[in-house]
Amino acid sequence: MRDRIQEALKHSKADYTEIRIEEKETTRVAFRGKDLELANANIDKGGIVRCLIKNKGWGVATFNNLDDLLNKVDQAYQCAQVVSVPEPIELVPVEPINQVTTVTMERDFRDVSLAEKKALAERYNEVMRGHSDKIIDTQSFYADTFTHLTLANSEGTYIEQEKPAVVLASLAIARDGDNVQQAHETMALPQGFEYVLDKDELARKAAQKAVELLDAKPVKAGQYPVVIDQMLAGVFIHEAFGHLSEADFVYENPQAREMMTLGRRFGKGILNVYDDGSIPNLRGTTLYDDEGIPGRRNWLIKDGVLVGRLHSRQTAAKMGEKATGNARAINYRFPPIVRMTSTAIDNGATSFEDMIKDIKLGIYACDAYGGQTQLENFSFSSGYAYMIRDGKIAEMVKDVILAGNLFTTLENIDAIGNDFKWDNAGGGCGKGNQYPLPVTCGSPHIRIQNVVIGGE
Numbered sequence: 085m086r087d088r089i090q091e092a093l094k095h096s097k098a099d100y101t102e103i104r105i106e107e108k109e110t111t112r113v114a115f116r117g118k119d120l121e122l123a124n125a126n127i128d129k130g131g132i133v134r135c136l137i138k139n140k141g142w143g144v145a146t147f148n149n150l151d152d153l154l155n156k157v158d159q160a161y162q163c164a165q166v167v168s169v170p171e172p173i174e175l176v177p178v179e180p181i182n183q184v185t186t187v188t189m190e191r192d193f194r195d196v197s198l199a200e201k202k203a204l205a206e207r208y209n210e211v212m213r214g215h216s217d218k219i220i221d222t223q224s225f226y227a228d229t230f231t232h233l234t235l236a237n238s239e240g241t242y243i244e245q246e247k248p249a250v251v252l253a254s255l256a257i258a259r260d261g262d263n264v265q266q267a268h269e270t271m272a273l274p275q276g277f278e279y280v281l282d283k284d285e286l287a288r289k290a291a292q293k294a295v296e297l298l299d300a301k302p303v304k305a306g307q308y309p310v311v312i313d314q315m316l317a318g319v320f321i322h323e324a325f326g327h328l329s330e331a332d333f334v335y336e337n338p339q340a341r342e343m344m345t346l347g348r349r350f351g352k353g354i355l356n357v358y359d360d361g362s363i364p365n366l367r368g369t370t371l372y373d374d375e376g377i378p379g380r381r382n383w384l385i386k387d388g389v390l391v392g393r394l395h396s397r398q399t400a401a402k403m404g405e406k407a408t409g410n411a412r413a414i415n416y417r418f419p420p421i422v423r424m425t426s427t428a429i430d431n432g433a434t435s436f437e438d439m440i441k442d443i444k445l446g447i448y449a450c451d452a453y454g455g456q457t458q459l460e461n462f463s464f465s466s467g468y469a470y471m472i473r474d475g476k477i478a479e480m481v482k483d484v485i486l487a488g489n490l491f492t493t494l495e496n497i498d499a500i501g502n503d504f505k506w507d508n509a510g511g512g513c514g515k516g517n518q519y520p521l522p523v524t525c526g527s528p529h530i531r532i533q534n535v536v537i538g539g540e
């Protein structure tokens with residue numbers, strides 16, 4: 085295979101040519117209510133050629149049959165010839181990489197029978213169903229994928245990577261009369277089957293939260309000091325800030341370019357934010373991105389000041405900055421675009437107790453349940469939340485929606501916890517039709533003053 089790829093690259097007449105080949109094996113099992121809804125296994129195999137003619141543009145050809153690589157290179161080249169970009173495209177220079185990596189799993193899920201995977205999903209489903217007679221519906225989901233990726237380009241880079249992933253998700257719906265509530269728990273890691281065993285607690289937590297929410301009163305709308313947990317803080321920094329750091333967006337959007345000026349103050353000196361693809365064993369781990377650039381730690385906010393952004397080779401060249409290892413594609417059907425990897429608010433110094441002890445009336449919001457961002461404005465729903473009364477966590481409340489302006493909110497972060505955690509949730513990030521891309525969010529608890537909370 086390697087020889088054929090290299091022959092095809094040599095054959096190309098483009099200024100730059102890149103071939104990415106992907107083989108992905110997936111197994112999925114899902115229960116809904118008491119029934120098995122889905123159990124399947126499939127293999128997806130294909131590749132993509134990208135050709136760049138600098139003063140014309142990019143041409144792309146995707147394929148499933150690996151036998152006619154030479155033809156596909158020609159096809160991509162012809163596509164590049166018919167486009168015309170307003171200014172020549174440059175790629176920031178990088179060192180070619182030659183690397184073949186393999187992974188070992190303690191228990192390789194490819195050797196586990198579908199029957200055993202089904203039994204596991206069924207067990208977690210029964211944990212939810214048996215939790216309370218108020219649970220009226222459930223979904224229990226198991227998936228694993230093993231991806232073998234080969235990337236080679238005309239500059240001499242040749243990389244083979246293996247990426248395993250296991251995913252668990254539990255969704256519970258509880259009902260009391262007209263009152264219907266739901267809660268979910270998910271887990272996803274680039275690990276073997278051993279990681280999804282003995283996770284009854286995950287299913288139990290989903291069922292318990294759904295039942296607890298039946299008794300929660302809607303929150304009273306208003307402005308509160310809010311403490312948000314690691315999970316919600318991580319999603320907040322990814323959604324409300326991280327996407328604005330993606331250089332393709334910054335470059336193409338004049339308003340964003342003005343907003344995201346390096347050196348601009350974004351928060352108090354305690355605020356530090358980074359994206360880091362090099363941290364092992366996270367869903368967002370990107371040892372090499374889909375242009376062959378090694379993942380690394382990229383500081384985005386340092387001591388409250390905007391210091392960096394995320395790049396592909398093309399956006400780095402355009403903006404006179406360095407490649408950051410953030411060109412990622414969801415699969416071989418797409419060219420890479422600028423994406424996050426593992427994004428986090430760095431650990432701080434305040435304990436959770438100290439963070440809440442001076443709050444007379446506030447809100448402790450946990451877990452994210454979707455949200456929207458529109459340039460500098462955002463709104464997020466928390467999965468569940470509690471009132472904080474006289475420095476203590478009090479009753480559970482529901483329908484907590486945090487809304488605000490990114491800059492004001494970042495400026496209002498006045499305490500950062502010392503209890504950093506990566507969330508290993510499933511799901512993923514969406515951008516430009518490419519969803520769900522595996523990413524990880526992380527944060528300690530944080531406290532934000534004057535947050536507008538929607539509700540009753």
Ligand SMILES: [Zn+2]
Pocket residue numbers: 322323327512513514
């Ligand atoms: Zn995202």
